[in-house]
Amino acid sequence: MKKYLVGGAVRNGILGLPIKDRDWVITGSNPKILISKKYKQVGKKFPVFLHPVTHEEYALARTEKKNGTGYKGFKVNYSSKITLEEDLIRRDITINAIAKDKNGTYFDPYNGLKDIKKRIIRHISSSFSDDPLRVLRVARFAALLFHLGFRINKKTLILMSSNFLRSEILNLEKERVWQETEKAFKTFNPHIYFQVLFDCKTIYIIFPEIYNLLKLNEKFCTLNDINFTKQKVFQGLAFISKYTKKIDIRISFFIQLFDLNFNIFISNNLRICFLKFFKKYVLSMFVRINVPNKIKNLSILFIKNKYFLININVKSSHEIVLFLNKINAWRNPNIINKLSFLVDFYIKFLNIFFYKKKYNNFYPGNYLKKVFKLTKIISFSSISKNVKNGIEIQNKINELKKIAIENWRNSLIK
Known part of the structure; x- marks a missing residue:
């Protein structure tokens, strides 16, 4: 059994950006072994486990094969024979497909390190089209990394503009659309998110x-x-x-x-x-x-x-x-x-x-x-105790507030 740090934590570590969550991939294991080691299973369609001490997420290496519509239509295989390279290729872009082992050694089968150096956001394979959510994710990463000089690869933008992906976007759940949009608005350049959606001709759908x-x-x-x-x-x-x-x-x-x-x-x-x-x-x-x-x-x-x-x-x-x-x-x-x-x-x-x-x-x-x-500062205590009717109280308070504004305005004229 081997463990690898993957995804955003690796990418942000290389770029010197804050690391919020650390996700791990495990190869050469299965659910029974992890449960015996006190990991807590939280995934249903594919096994994701929480570490017994750090509570960080550990997922078994897996492959995904498209067998339906939308981002949920996948058949998942998490056999212990699945390799790290097979797990990484199912990810969206190369800079998110870099792994690091406990010794700090990088595993980069799809040239994510090279793309980080060149400041390129590039899809890994044609399976990018399997998940329409990736269009929003790439737009969001473009916004997140824009200040560092990152740009979307032309071929990736063309793929994002495909008629197939545009039709698949219609199947996205509204919660997922909002989640990506919210993350985009938290970046330094949220306008890039919308510009990318225009560039790939999906804004009118999303x-x-x-x-x-x-x-x-x-x-x-x-x-x-x-x-x-x-x-x-x-x-x-x-x-x-x-x-x-x-x-x-x-x-x-x-x-x-x-x-x-x-x-x-x-x-x-x-x-x-x-x-x-x-x-x-x-x-x-x-x-x-x-x-x-x-x-x-x-x-x-x-x-x-x-x-x-x-x-x-x-x-x-x-x-x-x-x-x-x-x-x-x-x-x-x-x-x-x-x-x-x-x-x-x-x-x-x-x-x-x-x-x-x-x-x-x-x-x-x-x-x-x-x-x-x-x-x-004008409240109930500002008026006469003889005023007891609710409507009269409110009217009196409103009148005192109006007078306070009038007096201030008159002082500006003087």
Whole structure:
């Protein structure tokens, strides 16, 4: 029985990247032997075991033969006679098919070390097409390693664009789509993930909503002679990713970029109609791929209130108090920080990359933070004890908050 460290731990170790999980392959063994050594079996279709001390995952070397559709349609063989080379060839790309033994010796039958040196992401064999999830995985690795100079091999990109793989992608479970997308958004360059999906012509299958919104923007720009391409959207995602690692903010900002033109160039009535469509369309995408509520709720909240936030300085104090009540700011003060960051960054992006100082130097995020700070200290204890009716209490608190905002605004004029 021999043990080998494999996959991302080996790749990241060579590249000097953080190693989060360590996965192992075992050759020359079987489930009975491992169970006798106190390993705990966790795999069903193929044996994966947890080490009795480290609790790291150990998998028996195996081969996989396609016998169905999607990424689950495989016949697995984990005989003790399966070699390390046979196990490694079933993996997706060469840089993930390097093994290392306990002495630190590398086993690299498919030239992963050479591809790491050349900064190439390349598929191992034609069996790459057996698993449609690999299209998303390669796009995600392209995003993960972009800052190190990695690029996808041309033949691999052609294979990812095949009609067979595009049809197989339809069989992917929504949870798997979200898992890869979430990992992509955590990289330094999440925009590369979407660019690759465009390059291999699968974006309209995996994210038809994104594809259709971009096409709608391009059509609108053609009609109005506006210089807009999808690169502007990717540029915006790249821009915000330099300033925050929080994926709920990254995703919320990315979604808003599909509304760029409609914010400026259409009438108020049409804008309201588009906003309703836009909100429902984005929400349907989030539901379809099972995006967590934390991310979904922030994105939809920003869609619904972006124009209010952009113009908060000309809204009445009463409107501002009602807005703070509506978003439940008093019980969830962190939402103020997130919305402030998002709206200021949205305007910064427009000023730098798109509309050339249309909004001048007014950044409403600070304005929002100030009015919230002024009003959050006003509570039940701020009013007379003689006020006991629930509605009267709320009205009185709202009135005091409105007065606090008015007094602050008057002080700015002086």
